[in-house]
Amino acid sequence: MEMMKAIAVRKSTRNYKSEQISDDSLNIVLNAGCAAPVGMGAYDSVHLTVIQNSSLLDKITKATANAFGSPNMKPFYGAPTLIVVSGKANDKAPHVEIANAACVIENMALAATDIGLGSVYLWAFLASFSKEKELLKELNLPEGFVPVSGIALGYPTEPLTKEKELKQTIKINTIK
Template sequence: MNEVIQNILTRRSVRTYQEKQISDDDLNAILEAAKFAPSGMGKQSWHFTAVQNKEIMDKLVSAVKEALQSSEVEQLKKMGNNPAFNPFYHAPTIILTAYDRNAQTGVSDCAVALQNMFLAAHSLNIGSCWIHILAITGNDPKVRSILTELGIPEDYDLSGTAALGYNSKEAPKAAPRKEGTVTIIK
């Protein structure tokens, strides 16, 4: 089988990570793959912020949990009140994707860039998981303050986050694919 298709078919979301940090070379390769994702009208409306500092991640986790505690959605409130909850699954590296809120295709641009990150990570034997929590909590004042400190422009909104690290367990099996999701018209 073609190695690109094999990479796509074998990538899984990883939610348990070793403490070992990924190398700078691997991080740079993953970010480069993100920058080469297609984007609407070639605008590249994204901004990527890689965080490997545990203190900063802990600060961000605390702010996210506090924001969730005031959510009107009961499931989110429970997550925020759970002392063991870490939205990034304790990954040693996270990459925040943000987009210019004036860009018509910003969310889609970030989604494609994230997929490139995940596929690049998998090809390097690095586990990954798409985290959506900052798209939900990114406008909370405390969370936004941290994002601004991290260099994310004020006029950018958060899309997904890539959690990255070495898997501490065997990769999960693929969920069965839903039937009836493809139509071919000739």
């Protein structure tokens, strides 16, 4: 698929088949994430945690639902794979870990679309880690890293074929 088509077809998938994605597909997505630009080239300030363990996904789901007081919440929409993007704070560039995660996740989302996987950018599940510190330990993050956001991946229940029109939907001002 060409890039502009992948951009036009990509959407937040909120319903997945239960089948796990292949290791080859996962590696394509991870390689795309690792090719993203990172502030000051500090790739060692970003960490990816791939979770395909259904028991751990269930624990995070339950903790997130509890954190929001919504017992039926499904923060991963049934996706069998979650990639948590973690970052390390940098005093020279406050909050750069958020920008880094956004770039990494967008690359992964576009790569996923290109190979027929659904994806959704996630943020709300982070509340589970602030409520249940033991759950955070299960991510086995390097010292100084904290989860910043994530992306769920899987085979969508509906194919990614509907192209949206690429147009300027954000207000723009040009200064010449």
